[in-house]
Each structure stands twice: as structure tokens, then as C-alpha cells.
Amino acid sequence: MNAHSTKNEYDPSPIKTSAISAKRYAAILAMLVGESPLKTVLHAIVRLIEEKKIGSKGSILLLSADGKRLLKAAAPNISEHYNNAIHGIEIGPNVGSCGAAAFFGQRVIVEDIATHDNWVLYRELPLSVGLKSCWSEPIIGADGRVLGTFAMYYSEVKSPSLDDLELISEAALLASLAIERDRSSRFQRLCGGIFKQMPLAILITDANGTVIDANPSFFNTLGSTQSELSEFAPQLVFGESSEKELVHLFQQIKSGNTWQGELLGRRADNTMFCADVNVTAFKDTGETEYSYAWIFADITDKKSAAEIIHYQAKFDPLTQLVNRPYLFEKIEQQINMSKLNPNACFSFILMDLDNFKQINDSLGHKLGDEVLIQVAERIKGCMGPNDILGRLGGDEFALIIPDEVCSEVLSKLVQQLNQVISQEYLLDSHQRVFTRLSAGISRFPQDACSLEQLLNCADQALFCAKEQGRNQFHFFNDQMQSDAERTAKLTNALKLAIENDAFELHYQPIVCAKQHRIRHVEALIRWRHDGRLVRPDEFISAAEASGLIIELGRWVRVEAMKTLLEFQALELDIGMSINVSTFEFWSHNLQDCLINSITETATKICSTGFPFHRLTLEITESLLMKEQVHLINSLSQLRKLGIKIAIDDFGTGYSSLSYLSEFPVDIIKIDKSFIRDVNDKKQAALVSAVVALSRALNLDVTVEGVESHLQLAFVSEKEVDSIQGYFFHKPLEKTALLEVLTKH
Structure with a gap:
């Protein structure tokens, strides 16, 4: 055998007789079955080999998760200085014995560290602690991937015998079993921990609804204990949901499909909650019937918050009236109706309180807000069932009157509005306040055919009402448009x-x-x-x-x-x-x-x-x-x-x-x-x-x-x-x- 070879030159045929005694084998296997810690098992494997081969010093290194570095795992009789020095070393074709074995996935035998090419950059380190030869075997997993290396060091220049090779091969196999068992156990422990700690309710049932497993969040969500809930009846828990949703759910999962949606649930104390539900049907090996994994989250608070956000996006928080964007949306809807009905029409009344700033400045914004609330209520009292009232901001209100463009009808309405608005306001502070109304009226489609034009026309009419002394209203007319265009040009x-x-x-x-x-x-x-x-x-x-x-x-x-x-x-x-x-x-x-x-x-x-x-x-x-x-x-x-x-x-x-x-x-x-x-x-x-x-x-x-x-x-x-x-x-x-x- 070439003393400088880094590839395995031995026949890798199956080992016919174990180099490790059955008793010692059993001891290692017992440790594996008994779920001893990986570190303990690996140290036991190294000591077992060292006892078998007097004068050897064993070392097990694990490959890092990224597959690029070797990490120390077990080398009880090798200098701690050496172990620390090689911890984290990158693998490569010429990186000592173990680095090369991990890189190629093949056995690497170095009989003389002092003269071997693989050790040119590293030889001072092992030689300084008396290590002169190193035989390294890759630890291969069941899927063929390298998990680490098992190495035997000697304090003399030395070549391995066939028995030696069988020994390190079996040691690597035992180490592979230990590493994969540990990773599998760790994965199961992680899954179990995640299952228990998940904030989502998780339930696994058989086809009959018998509870196979459930996490604490499931029982917390339903307000039940494990002893109280041996069976899960979705028809009872989610019975308040839409019948159509429930029928679709059972059709899907009985066909082996996944279902996802929102349902209304009932807890053990009869309180209701909103749930985001996901149900997956699956069959275990050898089973003919489906089992079901239910995952659901209590989204009651989220739904409530969403509803509040939705409401605030469309309504004024002070007066509870439609706000500016939503009112404009309503106007667009009215305009779009004309595409279906050529005779569709409506009026838009823009209103502003006269001298409201003086109320705010003299009495403060709190009492000013009281006035605005009362104004909104008074306007609502004059509205028809289909009219839409909104607050655009400040003391500016707007009213949509569907299917009405008659000047006489609108004039009477605005006069009625001004009459109720101009009546005395009694505030919480016993202050007595008066205000009046100025209004501008535009009509669809005779004045304008788009939202922007309609608003502009009403604004011009309102401006005209204010210019002529306030406390009055004006309909938009062409002269206003001419004046506005002249002003814009100017x-x-x-x-x-x-x-x-x-x-x-x-x-x-x-x-x-x-x-x-x-x-x-x-x-x-x-x-x-x-x-x-x-x-x-x-x-x-x-x-x-x-x-x-x-x-x-x-x-x-x-x-x-x-x-x-x-x-x-x-x-x-x-x-x-x-x-x-x-x-x-x-x-x-x-x-x-x-x-x-x-x-x-x-x-x-x-x-x-x-x-x-x-x-x-x-x-x-x-x-x-x-x-x-x-x-x-x-x-x-x-x-x-x-x-x-x-x-x-x-x-x-x-x-x-x-x-x-x-x-x-x-x-x-x-x-x-x-x-x-x-x-x-x-x-x-x-x-x-x-x-x-x-x-x-x-x-x-x-x-x-x-x-x-x-x-x-x-x-x-x-x-x-x-x-x-x-x-x-x-x-x-x-x-x-x-x-x-x-x-x-």
C-alpha cells in the first residue's frame, strides 16, 4: 500500500465477522435504545475501540449543518489543545485525514503524518502532541450523506491491518446509528415541543371523531379538559356557522381534500368565538379510512379590530356620519347607476356652518364638537330614508339626495335645514350657542357628470352663498363656472x-x-x-x-x-x-x-x-x-x-x-x-x-x-x-x- 494514498484501496465488501464482541455491541445498542445522550454514546464508541486496539486514540468529528466544517464530538484521550485547534476546520481534498475523508466520503489512511501531502499545512499541530499517524473513516448516514468522521491516531508511524479497517468501519457504523437516532429523537422532541407550545389549536382525530392527540391550545380555546373531550364533534362546536360552509367542509375532507375558512365556534361555557379553520385529511400507512388534522385560531379579537378599522375607514368618529372618502364612494355609486338607468339623477348639497370658528375659539374645541354632534342629529331629522349624510371635515357637511333634482323641493329642504340649525344649542356647560348654515347645491347630471365636477360645482355655489352674506344657499349656475374659470385664469x-x-x-x-x-x-x-x-x-x-x-x-x-x-x-x-x-x-x-x-x-x-x-x-x-x-x-x-x-x-x-x-x-x-x-x-x-x-x-x-x-x-x-x-x-x-x- 502506498504510504501517501488518500483513497481507500481496500475491498469494501461486507464484513463477515464483527471485530467488536457481541457483548460490547449490545452495550452500545442498549445505550441507543435507552436514549442515552449522543455525547455519552460517542465517547463509549471511542473507548470501545481504544480498548480493542491498545495504543490507539480515537476521535469522532461531526460535520456542521452547512456541510463545510468539522466539529469536535468525542476524543477523550487526545490533547484538548489539539481538539480545540481542529474544531471548525473546513473540509477539503488536502485537509489532513478527516477533512479529506469527509470531503470525498471515502476512507483516508495516512501512515506518516510528517511526510504526507495532506498534512503539509497542519503537521506541526499533531506532531507537537505526539500523534504520528491517522486513519480516518467517513461516517455515512442511511441516505448516503456524510455525517462526520471516525479516526484512529497512533503515536508511531503505522499502517492498518484488515482487522483494523473492519474495526474503524464498524465504529463508523455505530457512530452513524447514534447520530441519526439522536437527530431523529431531537426532531421528534422539537415537533412535540412545537405541538405543545403552538398558540394555534391543533387536534388529530380518526374518522369517527375520536381524539388521537390535541395540544394545550386546543383545550384552552374550547375551555375544556382532555378528560372532558375524548371525542370531537365539529357539528356541535361549529354548529352556529353557515350551513353552506359546513356542508362544503364535510364534502371536502371526506373526499380527502383540505378545507380552509372561517367558522363560528362555541366554547364549553357557551360563549362564541370566531375561528380561522384549516382541516387536512390523511391516511396512515395501512389505514383505509381518513384521519383528520384540525388547526384553528381564535380570531375574535382580530375580527373585532378589523371591524373597528373598517368602520373608522368609512365613518367620522365624532358624528358617526359617513366620512369624506366613503361619501365620495357613495357619489360614484350614484353616478354609476346612470349607466344602468339613463334617467338616474341626484343632488349634492354642500353645507358649512357660519362663524363656527368663533365658537371653537371662544368656547374651545370640546364644546365645538358638541355643537357638531347636535348639528348632525338635526340634519338627520330632516332627511329622507335614502338620503346620505356625511361630514367632510371641520364644520363642513354634505348631503346626497337620490332621485331628486327639483329646485323647489331642494329649496324647501335647505330652508328647513337652516331653520333647525339656527335654533339655540344648549351645551353640557350650560352655554347657549347659535349658528347658521350656508349651502351650495349641484345636481347630476344637469350640472356635472363626474365626482370632481359635482364637488367643484357645489363648492362654487357655497362660495357664492358666503360671498353674499352667508346664512343662505345657492344653486350652481353657468355664471359661477365662468367666474371660477376667470379666477383660475387670473x-x-x-x-x-x-x-x-x-x-x-x-x-x-x-x-x-x-x-x-x-x-x-x-x-x-x-x-x-x-x-x-x-x-x-x-x-x-x-x-x-x-x-x-x-x-x-x-x-x-x-x-x-x-x-x-x-x-x-x-x-x-x-x-x-x-x-x-x-x-x-x-x-x-x-x-x-x-x-x-x-x-x-x-x-x-x-x-x-x-x-x-x-x-x-x-x-x-x-x-x-x-x-x-x-x-x-x-x-x-x-x-x-x-x-x-x-x-x-x-x-x-x-x-x-x-x-x-x-x-x-x-x-x-x-x-x-x-x-x-x-x-x-x-x-x-x-x-x-x-x-x-x-x-x-x-x-x-x-x-x-x-x-x-x-x-x-x-x-x-x-x-x-x-x-x-x-x-x-x-x-x-x-x-x-x-x-x-x-x-x-
């Missing part, structure tokens, strides 16, 4: 104008009432569009409605503040007034943004200190009606910078004169409507009253709209501070203004 043009810098400022001088000298100018925005200058009253409302007013206002301030710096450079003692839209004071955040915008612009365009004392911001009278604390703080911050605050168009709003004492204001600008008829004694008295009040509050007074000698004489008698109007100056372009100022 809004798009405004966006492009902002991007293309198509705006410019004109300035109207404000003169001293006594000397008629220019002391101030008001910046007025103009839009050069389609070859003409567009006045603010033609586009400001569209800018406010679209939110573009914020960006537009910022542009005006930047340009006006730059012009003010030009005045300063020319040593002109002229102030600058800038109009600020109410929308820039709409929220606390916008007020903060306005202040930051002004200070940041000043810092950017003037590093030496901006002349804020020459800057005036003009706000509208309607601002005085807003929530006051933060607004007063914002105006106070502006005044601390040196900026003056003017109330523009005073007298045209709804504010109380008492608000003037509460707000940080410097100037009152009396609207031109008060001096239109100078012979009107009432108007003259009002102007005198405003001037007197302003004097008492230490406020300056400017009169707007002076266009004639009579008007000038009239306001001069009232001892106002400043005058603005075409009598003196029309709005001027900056170049023209600078010419006037330098000559003035």
Missing part, C-alpha cells in the same frame, strides 16, 4: 407675473393739511398685463384667495423700502406707507413671518441701520375684530422698531371705536366715502367725531379721497393732519415722483 397669470417680475409700484403723495407740502407717499402696486396696467382691485382678491398675497406683499415691502432708502440718499424727508393684507395677520405664524420679513429685508438692503421711523404700515379696520393678544403683541413689536401703524379706510368696517384705545395705532385714515357729499350733515358730524376721538387718543388723522375744492375746504375745517387725493396728486411712477419731490 390666478395662473398672477403666478407667472410674480415669477417674471411683472409688477411695479406707483406712489401717491400725502400732503400736510396746512401747508400742502408732501410729507408722505403711499406705495400702490400695479400689474402690467396684456399691455395695460391692472389696478389692485382687479387682482388683489384673487391673490388673497390663492395665498399668493403673502409673496406679493413681501415683494411690495422690499421695493418700497428700497425706495425709502433712495429718498434718504437724496436727503428727502419723506415717509413711506405700505399696505399690508389682512391675510398676512391671519395666524400667529403669519404675523411672526411678517415681522421677520421686514427686519430681514431691512438688514439685507441697509447695513448701517434702516430708517424705520419713516415707515408706516397700513392695516384694515377688520383686523381690530380678530383675536387680540398676539396681534397687539405683533403690532407692538413693529412700533418698537419705530414703524407707525395706520388704520386704512376707517369707518367702512364693523369695528367698535373702543378698539382704538386697545390697539397700538398711530394714524387714522378716514375713508373717502365720508367726504363724498360735503353737504351731508350726518357725515360731517361723523368726521368731526372721528377727529375729536383721534385727538383724545393722540392719533394723527389723514383724510383720503380729496378731489375738489369743496372737499378740501370741508376737511380743512376739521383740522386734520394730512390729506390724500387726486386734488393734489394722482399715483405716480417712481421717476415722476422723484421729479416732483426734488422740485417740491
Whole structure:
């Protein structure tokens, strides 16, 4: 035999006589039958071989689960240092004796470790612990796969005899039995543990329903004990389920098929539960009748949660009405009905509570929610049996009226709705609240034929109702559509104008009432569009409605503040007034943004200190009606910078004169409507009253709209501070203004 061979050169014919005595064989087999631990059995096999072959040192290594490495298992008489060093070594064609045997699945005999090619990289390790030869036999499983290796080491260079080879072959066979028995037992133990620990109820019955086995979850689910449930009758447990489902179940499983579905179960205490059930029919070897494996889970909580999620996805949690997505789904259903019935029609009423924000702001959202709940109940009281009511969000409700488009019928309904909505609300806090309704009505198919169009039409009608004073309703008409299209076109043009810098400022001088000298100018925005200058009253409302007013206002301030710096450079003692839209004071955040915008612009365009004392911001009278604390703080911050605050168009709003004492204001600008008829004694008295009040509050007074000698004489008698109007100056372009100022 070639001392360097790594392949088995011996005839692998069956062993005719055992190299291991029957007594010793029996001892090992007894250990296997007795389910001794694998480690104990493998150590016993190694010792058995070592006793048989004096001077040998046995070693059993197991192949890792990935089939790539050898792991130590039993080598009681080999150095622990050596065992640890080879633990986890990768198998390969030239990896010692055991690594090569596992790799090829064949016996590998190495008579001299010191000279063999397989040990070139590893020889120092065995030689250092006195191991000089190694014969390795692969441990093969019943399926032909390598499970590990059995090796015999000697402390001398040594070749095996036939008896030696029979011995290691039988040792490998015993080791194979031990390893496979252990893995089979472990698998059974794992299966048994899984069976017991599974949260799913598992039951195995014979064809007659006799319980063969069941896990604890099964008894827990049914609320029974093993002694109480020797037989399983699915007709009783799941008898409350659909008869159709049960018939189908038994048809399937009696035919040997699997069935899966949801059933309604009854526990031992008669409580019901929802079950997700899977039944598998099978036949054991030699059996003629089917046995059944029942697996089911209690999904009661899951079903309840799913139902809640389903409900919340379609209904408003506050009012329990249909929510926005589900209402839109209902509208789509109504529209689709027209495909089956050409005469199908319905109406859509969009409703909004008037001044509901004031209720929320003054009483809080909790009481506001109480109002919304009561509103929903009142509307439901006016509905027909097929009508569908939904809450779209906030204080916005919508009503679908199937098969009804008659204007008279709908008008009566909305009038009835407004009548019940406008009645007093008694809240839990004993607060008494009133609100009213604005509504917009669109009809299918005469106004629109799609969901989006129908909503848009109703929204336009609602907007029209609010624009005309609220507390009323409007049907959609073509004029509204034309107005909406014109507004949309105007809004798009405004966006492009902002991007293309198509705006410019004109300035109207404000003169001293006594000397008629220019002391101030008001910046007025103009839009050069389609070859003409567009006045603010033609586009400001569209800018406010679209939110573009914020960006537009910022542009005006930047340009006006730059012009003010030009005045300063020319040593002109002229102030600058800038109009600020109410929308820039709409929220606390916008007020903060306005202040930051002004200070940041000043810092950017003037590093030496901006002349804020020459800057005036003009706000509208309607601002005085807003929530006051933060607004007063914002105006106070502006005044601390040196900026003056003017109330523009005073007298045209709804504010109380008492608000003037509460707000940080410097100037009152009396609207031109008060001096239109100078012979009107009432108007003259009002102007005198405003001037007197302003004097008492230490406020300056400017009169707007002076266009004639009579008007000038009239306001001069009232001892106002400043005058603005075409009598003196029309709005001027900056170049023209600078010419006037330098000559003035």
C-alpha cells in the first residue's frame, strides 16, 4: 500500500465477522435504545475501540449543518489543545485525514503524518502532541450523506491491518446509528415541543371523531379538559356557522381534500368565538379510512379590530356620519347607476356652518364638537330614508339626495335645514350657542357628470352663498363656472407675473393739511398685463384667495423700502406707507413671518441701520375684530422698531371705536366715502367725531379721497393732519415722483 494514498484501496465488501464482541455491541445498542445522550454514546464508541486496539486514540468529528466544517464530538484521550485547534476546520481534498475523508466520503489512511501531502499545512499541530499517524473513516448516514468522521491516531508511524479497517468501519457504523437516532429523537422532541407550545389549536382525530392527540391550545380555546373531550364533534362546536360552509367542509375532507375558512365556534361555557379553520385529511400507512388534522385560531379579537378599522375607514368618529372618502364612494355609486338607468339623477348639497370658528375659539374645541354632534342629529331629522349624510371635515357637511333634482323641493329642504340649525344649542356647560348654515347645491347630471365636477360645482355655489352674506344657499349656475374659470385664469397669470417680475409700484403723495407740502407717499402696486396696467382691485382678491398675497406683499415691502432708502440718499424727508393684507395677520405664524420679513429685508438692503421711523404700515379696520393678544403683541413689536401703524379706510368696517384705545395705532385714515357729499350733515358730524376721538387718543388723522375744492375746504375745517387725493396728486411712477419731490 502506498504510504501517501488518500483513497481507500481496500475491498469494501461486507464484513463477515464483527471485530467488536457481541457483548460490547449490545452495550452500545442498549445505550441507543435507552436514549442515552449522543455525547455519552460517542465517547463509549471511542473507548470501545481504544480498548480493542491498545495504543490507539480515537476521535469522532461531526460535520456542521452547512456541510463545510468539522466539529469536535468525542476524543477523550487526545490533547484538548489539539481538539480545540481542529474544531471548525473546513473540509477539503488536502485537509489532513478527516477533512479529506469527509470531503470525498471515502476512507483516508495516512501512515506518516510528517511526510504526507495532506498534512503539509497542519503537521506541526499533531506532531507537537505526539500523534504520528491517522486513519480516518467517513461516517455515512442511511441516505448516503456524510455525517462526520471516525479516526484512529497512533503515536508511531503505522499502517492498518484488515482487522483494523473492519474495526474503524464498524465504529463508523455505530457512530452513524447514534447520530441519526439522536437527530431523529431531537426532531421528534422539537415537533412535540412545537405541538405543545403552538398558540394555534391543533387536534388529530380518526374518522369517527375520536381524539388521537390535541395540544394545550386546543383545550384552552374550547375551555375544556382532555378528560372532558375524548371525542370531537365539529357539528356541535361549529354548529352556529353557515350551513353552506359546513356542508362544503364535510364534502371536502371526506373526499380527502383540505378545507380552509372561517367558522363560528362555541366554547364549553357557551360563549362564541370566531375561528380561522384549516382541516387536512390523511391516511396512515395501512389505514383505509381518513384521519383528520384540525388547526384553528381564535380570531375574535382580530375580527373585532378589523371591524373597528373598517368602520373608522368609512365613518367620522365624532358624528358617526359617513366620512369624506366613503361619501365620495357613495357619489360614484350614484353616478354609476346612470349607466344602468339613463334617467338616474341626484343632488349634492354642500353645507358649512357660519362663524363656527368663533365658537371653537371662544368656547374651545370640546364644546365645538358638541355643537357638531347636535348639528348632525338635526340634519338627520330632516332627511329622507335614502338620503346620505356625511361630514367632510371641520364644520363642513354634505348631503346626497337620490332621485331628486327639483329646485323647489331642494329649496324647501335647505330652508328647513337652516331653520333647525339656527335654533339655540344648549351645551353640557350650560352655554347657549347659535349658528347658521350656508349651502351650495349641484345636481347630476344637469350640472356635472363626474365626482370632481359635482364637488367643484357645489363648492362654487357655497362660495357664492358666503360671498353674499352667508346664512343662505345657492344653486350652481353657468355664471359661477365662468367666474371660477376667470379666477383660475387670473390666478395662473398672477403666478407667472410674480415669477417674471411683472409688477411695479406707483406712489401717491400725502400732503400736510396746512401747508400742502408732501410729507408722505403711499406705495400702490400695479400689474402690467396684456399691455395695460391692472389696478389692485382687479387682482388683489384673487391673490388673497390663492395665498399668493403673502409673496406679493413681501415683494411690495422690499421695493418700497428700497425706495425709502433712495429718498434718504437724496436727503428727502419723506415717509413711506405700505399696505399690508389682512391675510398676512391671519395666524400667529403669519404675523411672526411678517415681522421677520421686514427686519430681514431691512438688514439685507441697509447695513448701517434702516430708517424705520419713516415707515408706516397700513392695516384694515377688520383686523381690530380678530383675536387680540398676539396681534397687539405683533403690532407692538413693529412700533418698537419705530414703524407707525395706520388704520386704512376707517369707518367702512364693523369695528367698535373702543378698539382704538386697545390697539397700538398711530394714524387714522378716514375713508373717502365720508367726504363724498360735503353737504351731508350726518357725515360731517361723523368726521368731526372721528377727529375729536383721534385727538383724545393722540392719533394723527389723514383724510383720503380729496378731489375738489369743496372737499378740501370741508376737511380743512376739521383740522386734520394730512390729506390724500387726486386734488393734489394722482399715483405716480417712481421717476415722476422723484421729479416732483426734488422740485417740491
